[in-house]
Amino acid sequence: MSERVENRSEDQAAPATKAGRRLAAQLAEKKAAEARRRRQSVLGAAVGVLAVVALVGGLVWLNSGDDDKPANTSAPASPSAPAEPAEPSAPPAPELPADLDPALKTKPTVQAGSGELKKLTVTTLVKGKGPAVKKGQEITTNYVGVTYKDGKEFDASWRNGQPATFPIGVGQVIKGWDQGLVGVPVGSRVQLDLPADLGYGEKPPAGYPAGALRFVVDVLAAK
Template identity: 65%
Template sequence: MSERTQQKGPDQSPATKSGRRLAAQLAEKKAADARRKRNAWAGGLAGIAVMALLIGGFVWIDRNRSDDKPANQAGATPSASAPAPDAAAPPAPQLPEGADPALGTKPTVTPGTGDLKKLTVTPLIKGTGPAVQKGQNITTNYVGVFYKDGKEFDSSWKAGQPATFPIGVGQVIPGWDQGLVGVNVGSRVQLDIPGELAYGNDEANAGGRPTGPLRFVVDVLAAQ
């Protein structure tokens, strides 16, 4: 072995040095890439945390606003306990000037007693208007019941509109023609009418109309 070969130390060839520098550069690049990835992950996690805090804050604010609403503004649905208007109730009748307000309410009609032999007119409310004359058109509210049991068979109140007709000229039953002429406008009268002055006593010939003695309570609202 030569002297030059024996004195040679660690490999100091240019190729070896270049390889070490390349390895060092690669290692530094890997380290830099690793640092960038760590920073990117940290930034992403921080962004998610910030978004979570913002969303939580909005939810908390909205919940507080909802809780601060007055109870009567919580919804637009009206209370189920509120009374609803009675759509089936008929309108109040137009009363003559100065008439008793009781004429605005349907009367309660009771049955009669004993045998009814003749037409009987009983004033219940005395009106202050002019007396009804034969041949006039009168406007009335009325309730008709069977005299013996008080069962209602007809009423202008059910229709919610008074009835108008000529009086004293045979357009209504004789008991009305005879019993309402001379009654003052604004009056309420009770007419007890025997069958022969009403629709008769024979059911076979009544054509479905009420037979036998009848009782009417009549309010005279107008006459002209």
């Protein structure tokens, strides 16, 4: 009788023991899973920290590398507008003789001619007190040249602020000057009316006036 009771107790204990083992196994598996999750979490955090450290380190290295680069010494572009160009200075006044007639110190106004011009005409506007110009001399003059027909100015020494110097009577200037200025006293202002054949002709080179011309010439010096 007692022997059967013991066997029944052992049979009842066996299922309980199996259930306990299963529970223990489940608990152990749960703990292992939690441990794996903790390891993964720690590992992920560590990877994140390493990534941040690597990023910061890279930035520090890049910044430190800038110290080795040559400094940019070029000046930055100016935001201001470029300076205004300087106003052109007035041409220097011509060097004139001290005893020159005051009329010769200012540029003359030259009018157009009238009628048909057939020959050289020399008109004295201001008579100088100096010696007469001789052929072959080098003379210094101020002058204004216009077309005879309409008085349009095409040339003037006054534009440059300096008198023009050249030999006279030797073919270095137009025929009307060679013929009209020889014999004129130094210090004079004369008007030369030149027909086309004593100027640049009826069909002159490009840039030269055609037809009859009128010049007003101041003879400043001769040597």
